[in-house]
Amino acid sequence: MEQIFALTKGNFAAQAHVGLPEGTFEEEHGRDGFFGRVSHLYHAHPPTGWTRIEGPLRPHAINTLELAANGEPVTFLYNDDVALKLTRPQAAMAYSYRNADGDDLYFIHRGTGTIETDFGPLAYEPGDYIVIPRGTTYRLLPATADNAYLLIESKTEIRLPDKGMLGRNALFDAGVIQTPTPAPSLKADGEWELRVKRCGEITKIFYPFDPIDTVGWKGDLTVWKFNVRDFRPVTSHRYHLPPSVHTTVLARNFVVCTFVPRPLETDPDALKVPFFHRNIDFDEVIFYHAGDFFSRDGIAPGMVTFHPQGIHHGPHPKALLNQGKKAHTDEYAVMVDTRNPLKLTPEAEAVEWKDYWASWGAHA
Ligand SMILES: [Fe+2]
Incomplete structure (x- = not known):
């Protein structure tokens, strides 16, 4: 609704966040x-x-680094649209992973490494956001021992916002976005495991070759990252x-x-x-x-x-x-x-x- 005027009553500031009445x-x-x-x-x-709160509604704070560190993502908050997890991988994933339930957005809090994907590998470092579209096969290969990644799992596609009056180059220019270039190992030895998550359940699929074997790709749906x-x-x-x-x-x-x-x-x-x-x-x-x-x-x-x-x-x-x-x-x-x-x-x-x-x- 277009705002034409503001109702005003009592002691107030004419503009929000400016010149608050004394003592308010x-x-x-x-x-x-x-x-x-x-x-x-x-x-x-x-x-x-407040001096006391009775009942379930209150602000919360948690130290996510204290969540169980078994190397698997641990969910700490969730609803039907999004799950917030912390993952502290201690070694390279021994399998490839595909999330059929949603997009995965990693924020790298601690540690460096490489993510290998269907579209190619990307090196990562603290402060990176990595967007992985639903259904992409990937595996994380940390290069460090102490790792902590925030994982935001979205049921729907993660997109960039409309920058509106700020213009399309605001906040960060698309020129800083990095996308992967294929570099497949093309290894066809032993057994390669792919874990697919669908409706929260894991299915394991096995191949006699590395399923991350893309030699080229084109299009506008891919893994991408940028740093804060x-x-x-x-x-x-x-x-x-x-x-x-x-x-x-x-x-x-x-x-x-x-x-x-x-x-x-x-x-x-x-x-x-x-x-x-x-x-x-x-x-x-x-x-x-x-x-x-x-x-x-x-x-x-x-x-x-x-x-x-x-x-x-x-x-x-x-x-x-x-x-x-x-x-x-x-x-x-x-x-x-x-x-x-x-x-x-x-x-x-x-x-x-x-x-x-x-x-x-x-x-x-
Ligand atoms: Fe707030």
């Missing part, structure tokens, strides 16, 4: 992520200033932009956004920390990759925060107090926002930081 805490109460109808509420207290160092965020010196401006890839009912170091707003009246919100149309997940996570106390690389729809989140008290002191952010993080509620797995609950909900406590 701004909340953005909006629909459709940060794109729909919206009101800004000016609270007398931070909405995260090539991600060039948009910022405004006068207006705190919503996190959705960092949308990197998307699929049905979820988006993946990338936070990289960026300058903070310089206008003295502009808000410099994320605004409070109850994200009523999206569950929000952030995987912290590297750097200093300025709006969150107690968060280290490899941790994930999960803010379900309906309960507020926003900056920690220290971030709010220090917002005038920092000139830029230092964080690298991957955000996954899902339209449908996510469920935490028992494996995730086992390594959960149980008191995360209380980490805004100094507000109270």
Whole structure:
């Protein structure tokens, strides 16, 4: 709906995130992520200033590096559209793998290696996003001993967003995307195993040759990757932009956004920390990759925060107090926002930081 005017009541700021009335805490109460109808509420207290929560709804934090490290992916959050997993392979996969259930998007948190695919091999390193279309045969060959990859499994095709008014070269230019060139081993010795996942079940298919034997390909469906160092965020010196401006890839009912170091707003009246919100149309997940996570106390690389729809989140008290002191952010993080509620797995609950909900406590 086209917005022509805003209703205004009581003590309010004429523009969102700018010149908040003295002593108030701004909340953005909006629909459709940060794109729909919206009101800004000016609270007398931070909405995260709770003293106790009874019932299942609360913010969560887990250290994904503590999930069982048997080399297989461990799911920590999931719904019908997407599953978030962490995998810590300790050696090269002894089989090839094909996911018939969805696209696989890897984010390399730790470790280097090579992924061999139907389309050819690609070397990878920390900060790489690797998109593997559904049905592609591949295997991971880590070159390092300490590996941690975030795996986002999507039921629907992973695509690039429409960059809209920013233009098609914004955020990252397609020129930085790397695609594989075939280099098959063409080995036809022994037995080669291919594991296909379909409806969550594995079928093993055996060949007397390496099934990754493509000698050439053409088309526009392939494995591709790019590194977060090539991600060039948009910022405004006068207006705190919503996190959705960092949308990197998307699929049905979820988006993946990338936070990289960026300058903070310089206008003295502009808000410099994320605004409070109850994200009523999206569950929000952030995987912290590297750097200093300025709006969150107690968060280290490899941790994930999960803010379900309906309960507020926003900056920690220290971030709010220090917002005038920092000139830029230092964080690298991957955000996954899902339209449908996510469920935490028992494996995730086992390594959960149980008191995360209380980490805004100094507000109270
Ligand atoms: Fe949020």
